[in-house]
Amino acid sequence: MRHIWLGLLGVLAVSACSGTGERPPQPLEATVRTVGQGELVGFQHSPGAWAWLGVPFAAAPEGDLRWRAPRPAPAFNGRFEALEHPEPCPQFTSALQASSGVEPGQLVGSEDCLRLDIYAPEGASSDNANRPVMVWIHGGANVWGFAGQYDGAQLAKDQDVVVVAVQYRLGGLGFFASDTLRADATDPRDAAANFALLDQIAALEWVRGNIGAFGGDAGNVTIFGESAGGHNVAGLLASPLASGLFHRAIIQSGSFDSVSWEAASGAEPGQSNTSDEVALRIAGDGYTAEALRAADLETVFNAYRGDDGAPFLNLPRMIEDGVTIPRDGLANAFASPDTFNAVPVITGTNRDEMKLFNAFRGDLVNRYLGVILVSRNRQFYDTIAEYQSRTWRILAVDQAASRIQAGGHGDVWAYRFDWDEQGRALFVMDLSHLLGAAHAMEIPFVFNHFDFFGRLDGAMFNSNNASGREALAAAMGAYWAEFARTGEPGTGGPTNLPRWERWNENGLLMRFDSPQANGQELITGTDSFEQLEADLAADTRLDDAQRCTVVEAIAAWRPRGSLDAMRQRMGCE
Structure with missing residues (x-):
C-alpha cells in the first residue's frame, strides 16, 4: 500500500480554517x-469553544x-x-492548491x-481537567499536510473533549x-530514521506534561489519524518509545506496512x-553529516526533484530502524500484546477509498473545461474502485484486526464508512458516483466540520443532504468520543446508538451511513x-482487458511473487 498516494496528493488539498473569520482573533484573558x-494566551474560537x-x-x-x-x-x-495556526513543516505544495492561487510543486513551510x-x-481548565484528550495526526502521505487543515472546535464542544x-x-x-547520520548521533534516539514519529512522540510527551491546564486528562489520551496519519498511529502503537503516552488508538484508512533500514538507506x-x-x-561524494545538516x-x-523540476514524492517511509519501529517490521509487532502498545484499537476504511484518486486518472475520467469530471465508463469506474478499495480494507481491517486478536489482544473494533x-455539481458532474464514500470523506463527519474540501464543499455538503449528514456526524462524534472516554465505543455514550461490538473471527464491522441509508448498523463478513x-x-x-487493468491497479499492494502468480492465473502476462 505504500505508494498509493504518489503523484495524487493534490486530491487531499483541504481548506485551512480557524473558525475565526476574516478578523484576526483577539487574546482572551480567561484563556x-x-x-x-x-505563559500563553488563546482566544474565543466560536461560541462555546476556546x-x-x-x-x-x-x-x-x-x-x-x-x-x-x-x-x-x-x-x-x-x-x-x-x-x-503554525507555519507548515517544509513540503511541496500539492496540485489542487492551485485553486487557491498556489502553484503546485513549490517549496513552502519552515523547519520551525x-x-x-x-x-x-469554553471554561476548560486545570480546575476541571477530567476530559478525554484526542490527539489528531494529519494525513498526506507523510510528505504533505499541516495542523491548520483541521478544526477541532466543534468536536471538542459537542463531545466535551x-x-x-x-x-x-x-x-x-x-x-x-542514513548510516552517516546514525554514526553522528549524540542521543540514542538520534539513531532513528522515522524522525516524524519522534516528533509525534515528543508532542505526546508535551501533552502528558501540560494538557491538564487546558482541561484534559493526561491519563486518558486517544491518538487518531487518517491515511498517513493512520499509518503513523500504527507506528506509534508499535513503537516502544511511545509506551504509556496514549491509552486508545483510532486508525482511519491507515496502513501497517514498513520498509527495512537496508532498503531505505x-x-x-x-x-x-x-x-x-x-x-x-x-552534498556530493564523500558527504558528511555536518554537510547534510548545513x-x-x-x-x-x-x-x-526530477530534471523537469517536478517533485519526487516516492521515498521510503515507516522505516524499520530498531529505534522507533522494530527491525522485524511494523505488521509483525501486532502478533503479540508483548510487542506493541496493546491499548484498545479501532481500525476502519471507507467503502470507496480509491475513488478520490481515480477521479483524477485520465484513463478513467474525462475532464471538460478544466473542472467538469465525467467517468469514461461508469460501470468500470465503479468496478475498479471496488477491487482497489477492498484491497485497502483487507490490509487495514481484516488482516490487521485478525492479527491483533489472534495474538491475544481482544479490544479491537472495526468500521466501514459508506x-x-x-x-451532482454543475448539473453533469455526479459526485456521488465519482467520489462516493471516498478516501478522507469521513473526516468532516468525525470533526462535525464541513469546511474541508475547499471549492468542492458547497457542492458536496448541501441542503439536500444536510439533515442526514448532520445525524451521521453526531453519531460518529459520539462513538469516537465514547471510545476516547471509556475504551469502548459502546452505544456512543448517552446517545443510545446501536451497540458497536468487537471484531471477531466472522468479521463484525459498524457500517456508518445517513439515516436515509439505514444509519449505523453492524454488518458481518x-x-x-x-x-x-x-x-x-x-x-x-469485466472483459479480459479490464480484468488485467484491475490486476495492475492493485499491484502496489501485492508482494511481487503473489502479484506475478495472480497475473498468470488471470492471463495477464
Missing part, C-alpha cells in the same frame, strides 16, 4: 494558561538539530500569543514547525535512513530515492485476497 515554557494555536512542543529541528530527535522547546519570551493546535470547550492537532517533519526530513535495491541517493544529491532547505528538497449522498481474486476471475462485468 491564559501556564505550561512548561511559560482555542490555542501554534504552540511549540519542541525546539525547531534545524541546523545541527536537523535529522536528530526533537529537543525540548525553549522558554517563551514573555507571554506567548497562541492565536494563529513542531507546534500543535489545541481546542477545548480536548482536541490536539500536531505537526511533524515530512518527506526526507521526516524519514531518512540504499544498501539493498528496490527503493526509490534512498537516503544514500539523496545525500549524494545534497545544506539550505531548498537544496535538501531539490534533491527530491456515505455517498453528495449528488470477512474479506481476503483469496476471495477477492476468486470474485475478480468470475466477474462478468
Whole structure:
C-alpha cells in the first residue's frame, strides 16, 4: 500500500480554517494558561469553544538539530500569543492548491514547525481537567499536510473533549535512513530514521506534561489519524518509545506496512530515492553529516526533484530502524500484546477509498473545461474502485484486526464508512458516483466540520443532504468520543446508538451511513485476497482487458511473487 498516494496528493488539498473569520482573533484573558515554557494566551474560537494555536512542543529541528530527535522547546519570551495556526513543516505544495492561487510543486513551510493546535470547550481548565484528550495526526502521505487543515472546535464542544492537532517533519526530513547520520548521533534516539514519529512522540510527551491546564486528562489520551496519519498511529502503537503516552488508538484508512533500514538507506535495491541517493544529491561524494545538516532547505528538497523540476514524492517511509519501529517490521509487532502498545484499537476504511484518486486518472475520467469530471465508463469506474478499495480494507481491517486478536489482544473494533449522498455539481458532474464514500470523506463527519474540501464543499455538503449528514456526524462524534472516554465505543455514550461490538473471527464491522441509508448498523463478513481474486476471475462485468487493468491497479499492494502468480492465473502476462 505504500505508494498509493504518489503523484495524487493534490486530491487531499483541504481548506485551512480557524473558525475565526476574516478578523484576526483577539487574546482572551480567561484563556491564559501556564505550561512548561511559560505563559500563553488563546482566544474565543466560536461560541462555546476556546482555542490555542501554534504552540511549540519542541525546539525547531534545524541546523545541527536537523535529522536528530526533537529537543525540548525553549522558554517563551514573555507571554506567548497562541492565536494563529503554525507555519507548515517544509513540503511541496500539492496540485489542487492551485485553486487557491498556489502553484503546485513549490517549496513552502519552515523547519520551525513542531507546534500543535489545541481546542477545548469554553471554561476548560486545570480546575476541571477530567476530559478525554484526542490527539489528531494529519494525513498526506507523510510528505504533505499541516495542523491548520483541521478544526477541532466543534468536536471538542459537542463531545466535551480536548482536541490536539500536531505537526511533524515530512518527506526526507521526516524519514531518512542514513548510516552517516546514525554514526553522528549524540542521543540514542538520534539513531532513528522515522524522525516524524519522534516528533509525534515528543508532542505526546508535551501533552502528558501540560494538557491538564487546558482541561484534559493526561491519563486518558486517544491518538487518531487518517491515511498517513493512520499509518503513523500504527507506528506509534508499535513503537516502544511511545509506551504509556496514549491509552486508545483510532486508525482511519491507515496502513501497517514498513520498509527495512537496508532498503531505505540504499544498501539493498528496490527503493526509490534512498537516503544514500539523496545525500549524494545534497552534498556530493564523500558527504558528511555536518554537510547534510548545513545544506539550505531548498537544496535538501531539490534533491527530491526530477530534471523537469517536478517533485519526487516516492521515498521510503515507516522505516524499520530498531529505534522507533522494530527491525522485524511494523505488521509483525501486532502478533503479540508483548510487542506493541496493546491499548484498545479501532481500525476502519471507507467503502470507496480509491475513488478520490481515480477521479483524477485520465484513463478513467474525462475532464471538460478544466473542472467538469465525467467517468469514461461508469460501470468500470465503479468496478475498479471496488477491487482497489477492498484491497485497502483487507490490509487495514481484516488482516490487521485478525492479527491483533489472534495474538491475544481482544479490544479491537472495526468500521466501514459508506456515505455517498453528495449528488451532482454543475448539473453533469455526479459526485456521488465519482467520489462516493471516498478516501478522507469521513473526516468532516468525525470533526462535525464541513469546511474541508475547499471549492468542492458547497457542492458536496448541501441542503439536500444536510439533515442526514448532520445525524451521521453526531453519531460518529459520539462513538469516537465514547471510545476516547471509556475504551469502548459502546452505544456512543448517552446517545443510545446501536451497540458497536468487537471484531471477531466472522468479521463484525459498524457500517456508518445517513439515516436515509439505514444509519449505523453492524454488518458481518470477512474479506481476503483469496476471495477477492476468486470474485475478480468470475466477474462478468469485466472483459479480459479490464480484468488485467484491475490486476495492475492493485499491484502496489501485492508482494511481487503473489502479484506475478495472480497475473498468470488471470492471463495477464
